[in-house]
Amino acid sequence: MHLSPVTELTDRARDVFRMIVENYLGTGVPVGSRTISKLPGINLSPASIRNVMQDLEELGLLSHPHTSAGRVPTEGGLRLFVDGMMQAAEPSPAEQAAIEGKLERGAGPIEDALAAATSVLSGLSACAGIVLVPKREPVLKQLGFVMLSPAQALAVMVGGDGSVENRVVDLPPGVTPAALTEVANYVSSRLCGLTLQQALARLTEEIGAGQAALDQAAQELIARGLALWSEDGSKRPVLIVRGQANLLDQAAAADLERVRQLLDELEGKQEIARLLDSARAGQGMKIFIGSENKLFALSGSSVIAAPYRGGDGKVVGVVGVIGPTRLNYARVVPMVDFTAQALTRLMA
Structure with a gap:
């Protein structure tokens, strides 16, 4: 249904519509013609107001609940009121x-x-x-791995704010308990205090320069842990x-x-x-x-x-x-x- 803009309403229709909306928003109950006729500033009989209300209903601005003789604004009517008629009051x-x-x-x-x-x-x-x-992108304080089986480990990720994330990760082939200790030591000495993005960038840089002193499996495991933590952070409420x-x-x-x-x-x-x-x-x-x-x-x-x-x-x-x-x-x-x-x- 096409909703007329405020400028297309007559002065009388605009006044009646505004009063209905303001009264409804204040009370939460349908507004009848007798209620509007008793308000100051309106010089119309209840019968004349009912005619205007009927016109506004045909325009899609008001609806008529079956259990009441009064009208309530439609969602479209509320939008028209908010965008073009509302007189905002600053907080006290x-x-x-x-x-x-x-x-x-x-x-x-x-x-x-x-x-x-x-x-x-x-x-x-x-x-x-x-x-x-x-x-806020979390800052890495600690990333450790506890072996659960030859194929899986528990990744324990601690943020600079004290937050802790525990997730089970699949291990790359060839990872040993000693390699897990090596990974934790590398993170503590080289990546601690960095954001996830910074940590991944440094890891990539040092691997490229041959300075990481980590085998391929350990490198992959750190990258997996950082990516996993990043994913958790994006899902956190x-x-x-x-x-x-x-x-x-x-x-x-x-x-x-x-x-x-x-x-x-x-x-x-x-x-x-x-x-x-x-x-x-x-x-x-x-x-x-x-x-x-x-x-x-x-x-x-x-x-x-x-x-x-x-x-x-x-x-x-x-x-x-x-x-x-x-x-x-x-x-x-x-x-x-x-x-x-x-x-x-x-x-x-």
Whole structure:
């Protein structure tokens, strides 16, 4: 169905539509003509308002739930409102202080500050807060191998941040327990303190120059271990979610199946992380409403996300909220934007 832009609506239709959307977003319940007729600034009878509502419904901007005489905005109507009619309200000084107060960069990992910011954003917006953390290439501290059988070994990879990864790897032909010790010694003396990319580059360089003092099997085993760790790092969840309980409000009681679906979707962090990752390419806010993104087609949820930047000005992560399509966009959009700006200052 073709949706008319705001400029194609009459002044009366635009006023009635805006009032319906704002009332619905505030209450979460269908809006009737009598409710609109009692609002200040509208000089129309309920009958005239019903006629306008019918026109808006025919345009695909409103829908008419079977169990109610009122109307609710469609996803297309919400998109029209957000893009062309919404009057955003800046976060209050108290809200700004609450967000910034959680971003004190202490001695702990940056993830702690990001999680704290996500929690306060969740509380202020009454949504689930989400943040895509900066991807950091791990630094190699130790890479050792414990022989399990002539054909397999347990690779133990320790990062500079204390993270440990254990994986079973297939051994190249000819590897002995003594060779495994030789490999560990080489990594400790030559590759410790390097990123994975740097370690692979040095290994390749020293092999090419004949300086590695490793046989072919040992060289191949180190390369396998580094590649395996790199693959693990790319699959590791990089999404922090806080405040899922905020989605279980009173209005959700009548739509528990939708909420259950959304909570299930939040469990699939990698899918949401990929969605947020698409916001990295943008220069500003991204708003996904309902089925505009197939991930939330069933739950009818909205995502508001904004990128934040590192000290070099490049986008390093994304922060935002997930909630029902009826969330208060005028209040939440600038709140997410402020949080992204605060995170950018933190990362500088």
